[in-house]
Amino acid sequence: MNEALFDPVAAHYDSWYDTELGSVSDQVERHLAQSMFKAPGLKVLEIGCGTGQYTSWLVQEGYQVTAVDISSEMMGLAKKKLSIVENNLRAMPVHWWHADITKILDQLEFYDGIFSMTAFEFVPEPENVLKKLFNHLKPGGCLMIGLIAGMSSWSEYYAEAARNNPTSVFARAALYTKEEIYSWKIGVSVEIGECLFFPPNVQTTSEALSIEEKREGNPGFLVAKWVKG
DSSP: OOHHHHGGGHHHHGGGGGSHHHHHHHHHHHHHHHHHOOOSSSEEEEEOOTTSHHHHHHHHTTOEEEEEESOHHHHHHHHHHHHHHHHHHTOOOOEEEESOGGGSGGGOOOEEEEEEESOGGGSSSHHHHHHHHHTTEEEEEEEEEEEEBSSSHHHHHHHHHHHHOTTSGGGGOOOBOHHHHHHOOOSSOOEEEEEOOSOTTOOOHHHHHHHHHHOOSOOSEEEEEEEOO
């Protein structure tokens, strides 16, 4: 992973959520991820916190969060965002850890939950990293990642973005299919949720949600969950 890859996109990263397509995409991805993530205790590790989009939710849910990100620029924005949330809720402060997750695996503690959204597309050898992370779960703990799906209209969308701009972060992304994730040997069987059935060229939110309800074709986003027995 490369810090320099992410720092230049930090300042405008959140602008995606202000667009109609970004907003409705975030809506369906959040619904799936938040419905699937259930940790048996409060101690949660978030990998690839970015600008804090999901860190805020985790804190509001009452979790005690350690947030890891490779980009100091992204983490700086997340800290600003979370300072408001923490003050409003009088929540437990987030523990921020500026690091490459692949370099700190032997420094991790044990967690009730490990949560990651749209980061493992950029993690080399994700199966091996996930195996090691699974070993840092407490009994009953939940390891969950959200990923842009390969072999979908959305993977084509991001591949086109990478072709048009070789410096795009997506030129460095690896997008996995459901079948590939099922083949990973993490320690227990995986549960996979699917969403983003509407294509990137959808015109309106109402059209997107209408297509999403039908759940036809290949999903553009996958959420994979492993629970430690």
